[in-house]
Amino acid sequence: MSSDSPRLITIGCNHHKTPLEVRERLALSSESALLLQNKLKEHPEILEAAILNTCNRMEIHAVANGDSVMDHVSRMLGSIEDFPVQEFLEHAYVHENMQAINHAFRVAAGLDSQLVGETQILGQMKSSYATATKQKMVGPVLHKFFQKSFQAAKWARTETKIGTGQVSLGNVAVELATRIFGKLTVSRTLVIGSGEVGREVAKAFRSRGVACMSIASRTHERAQKLSREIDGLVIPFNSWQDTLPYVDIGIFATSAPMSILDKATLQNVLRKRSRKPLFLIDLALPRDIDASASELSNLYLYNLDDLADIANENLKNRQKEVDTCLIELDRKAHYTWKSMKLES
Amino acid sequence: MLIPDKWLLLIGTMAYVAALILTLLRLSNKRPPLHAVNLVLILVGWVVQSAGLWMLGMNAGSCPIRNPFEVLQFISWSIVILYIFTGQVFRLSLFGTGSAALAAIISFSAYLIPGGNKVSPHSFLGGDPRIEAHASLALVSYGIFGLLAVLSVLYLLQNNSLKTKRNSGVFKFLPSLVDMDTVLMRLLIMACVVYTVSVAIGATYWIEHTNDVALPKLTLTLALWVGYWLVLILRAMNKLFGTRLAWSCILLMIAALAILWPVEASREHNSLADSTVESQPFQNVV
Numbered sequence: 001m002s003s004d005s006p007r008l009i010t011i012g013c014n015h016h017k018t019p020l021e022v023r024e025r026l027a028l029s030s031e032s033a034l035l036l037q038n039k040l041k042e043h044p045e046i047l048e049a050a051i052l053n054t055c056n057r058m059e060i061h062a063v064a065n066g067d068s069v070m071d072h073v074s075r076m077l078g079s080i081e082d083f084p085v086q087e088f089l090e091h092a093y094v095h096e097n098m099q100a101i102n103h104a105f106r107v108a109a110g111l112d113s114q115l116v117g118e119t120q121i122l123g124q125m126k127s128s129y130a131t132a133t134k135q136k137m138v139g140p141v142l143h144k145f146f147q148k149s150f151q152a153a154k155w156a157r158t159e160t161k162i163g164t165g166q167v168s169l170g171n172v173a174v175e176l177a178t179r180i181f182g183k184l185t186v187s188r189t190l191v192i193g194s195g196e197v198g199r200e201v202a203k204a205f206r207s208r209g210v211a212c213m214s215i216a217s218r219t220h221e222r223a224q225k226l227s228r229e230i231d232g233l234v235i236p237f238n239s240w241q242d243t244l245p246y247v248d249i250g251i252f253a254t255s256a257p258m259s260i261l262d263k264a265t266l267q268n269v270l271r272k273r274s275r276k277p278l279f280l281i282d283l284a285l286p287r288d289i290d291a292s293a294s295e296l297s298n299l300y301l302y303n304l305d306d307l308a309d310i311a312n313e314n315l316k317n318r319q320k321e322v323d324t325c326l327i328e329l330d331r332k333a334h335y336t337w338k339s340m341k342l343e344s
Numbered sequence: 345m346l347i348p349d350k351w352l353l354l355i356g357t358m359a360y361v362a363a364l365i366l367t368l369l370r371l372s373n374k375r376p377p378l379h380a381v382n383l384v385l386i387l388v389g390w391v392v393q394s395a396g397l398w399m400l401g402m403n404a405g406s407c408p409i410r411n412p413f414e415v416l417q418f419i420s421w422s423i424v425i426l427y428i429f430t431g432q433v434f435r436l437s438l439f440g441t442g443s444a445a446l447a448a449i450i451s452f453s454a455y456l457i458p459g460g461n462k463v464s465p466h467s468f469l470g471g472d473p474r475i476e477a478h479a480s481l482a483l484v485s486y487g488i489f490g491l492l493a494v495l496s497v498l499y500l501l502q503n504n505s506l507k508t509k510r511n512s513g514v515f516k517f518l519p520s521l522v523d524m525d526t527v528l529m530r531l532l533i534m535a536c537v538v539y540t541v542s543v544a545i546g547a548t549y550w551i552e553h554t555n556d557v558a559l560p561k562l563t564l565t566l567a568l569w570v571g572y573w574l575v576l577i578l579r580a581m582n583k584l585f586g587t588r589l590a591w592s593c594i595l596l597m598i599a600a601l602a603i604l605w606p607v608e609a610s611r612e613h614n615s616l617a618d619s620t621v622e623s624q625p626f627q628n629v630v
Contacts, residue, residue: 175516298585306509
């Protein structure tokens with residue numbers, strides 16, 4: 001790409017600089033993401049665009065003419081109902097050209113993830129690429145950008161040890177449950193929602209032999225699919241609150257736009273449970289459970305950030321490997337950028 | 345210079361300290377405690393401490409609980425023997441280390457009491473066997489109170505670490521909250537039963553010698569008895585549990601240790617009075 005040619009640009013915000021309570025307001029629903037994608041497509045100065053929308057990051061990768069891409073994107077985001085544009089701008093980062101490639105390589109390799117070295121983000125990037133391709137928003141630049149990112153991720157996964165010794169969120173949650181209940185074979189678990197992270201955590205509990213698993217999801221088919229995977233029992237979504245006093249562990253991973261469980265309700269639930277503790281894992285973003293509920297005694301509430309912090313405790317041991325990987329990814333990004341410039 | 349029985353008691357205590365230090369070193373290196381080695385150290389300590397108490401008892405011609413030093417040593421010994429029997433059944437991680445730590449603290453503090461080693465020439469022990477049975481059972485129940493306090497501290501640590509989301513170091517080796525809650529209940533029952541038997545034996549003597557018991561001592565002893573039963577009843581009714589139960593057990597243990605002093609003072613006073621009236625007073629040790 002020459003200096004006057006369209007620029008490759010990444011605009012976004014992620015868990016590094018944006019606290020959870022802001023991130024949950026920035027999270028785009030699938031409908032909002034589609035709306036944004038359409039707006040990007042319609043904009044004359046934006047030639048190519050893809051949206052990466054996960055619970056920990058919202059990024060727009062675009063190829064655009066002119067210097068006001070950020071303004072255009074802000075206006076588009078402002079047109080989405082209830083989207084806090086000002087907060088987004090306060091926490092947003094912008095990477096251009098080689099920095100954008102460098103950033104994408106790190107993201108794809110899981111080095112920019114909350115759980116360093118995780119692989120889920122690669123699948124989410126692939127999904128973002130597929131969606132944008134389907135919308136005919138991927139041209140030669142973004143195609144190469146994504147393909148090279150996937151290759152970089154594959155290299156990091158196979159040629160380095162960044163994933164070695166990594167603790168999954170599911171294992172962290174199970175470990176915490178063991179510290180509360182001891183043996184989990186008599187513990188009852190309720191899974192609300194059927195998202196990917198929730199499924200991973202539910203599977204971890206099943207593998208540790210929890211006594212009974214109930215699943216409630218707005219999408220009945222997805223609940224049934226998960227119930228087959230973890231040998232659980234599907235319950236109607238509108239009855240999960242009645243079940244709560246009788247379970248020990250609650251895994252919440254819905255895509256509800258606001259919290260579905262408040263402190264007062266939980267107070268009542270705890271009263272019905274007499275002296276038995278309750279362990280709630282809130283994996284949703286926006287969060288499903290009112291954060292102030294953690295003040296209640298005999299209730300242990302963990303969210304995505306809490307679990308990731310614990311999972312990353314062994315990161316120090318892997319730091320050298322991560323540093324080596326980062327240097328190599330920087331080098332790869334540099335070569336990719338050079339080849340893209342030559343091609344253009 | 346310490347006489348052999350005191351040396352044995354000190355060596356026994358040092359074995360408990362060794363168990364504690366070993367666990368702390370392991371935990372500081374992020375390694376799990378060595379339960380078998382800990383148990384061996386605690387067992388060795390207990391055997392040596394028993395030998396020391398046996399020598400003291402042989403000299404006294406009675407249960408070695410004639411002065412504050414011996415009373416504290418006996419409580420320390422009770423904590424460990426109760427841990428050796430109950431700890432292996434309950435199998436709670438770090439319970440042994442906590443028990444060894446408390447036993448060591450109580451044992452060391454026995455050496456620090458000024459004049460705590462004095463034996464009154466008019467000891468009440470060795471006479472009516474009910475007095476000795478009452479006193480020694482009361483001190484065994486103190487051992488259970490001690491284990492309750494140790495477990496309560498572990499409970500509060502685990503609860504606090506889970507609430508503040510700390511997972512490293514000692515916290516991940518602590519027993520689970522539910523397991524500790526179950527054991528707390530069992531120990532509470534044990535404490536109430538043993539203490540009640542002790543009080544009942546004392547009462548049979550008191551009925552015959554009502555004037556020999558100092559009122560503050562009687563009041564404090566019964567208040568402690570009521571306190572433990574109240575906690576047990578509230579726990580059984582699910583009205584007192586979790587951190588509040590743990591704090592109650594710790595506070596009751598502190599109260600139990602605190603009333604040892606007025607009781608001891610009262611005993612000293614009665615022993616002196618004995619020398620003039622030549623009667624054998626009912627001596628309620630706790």
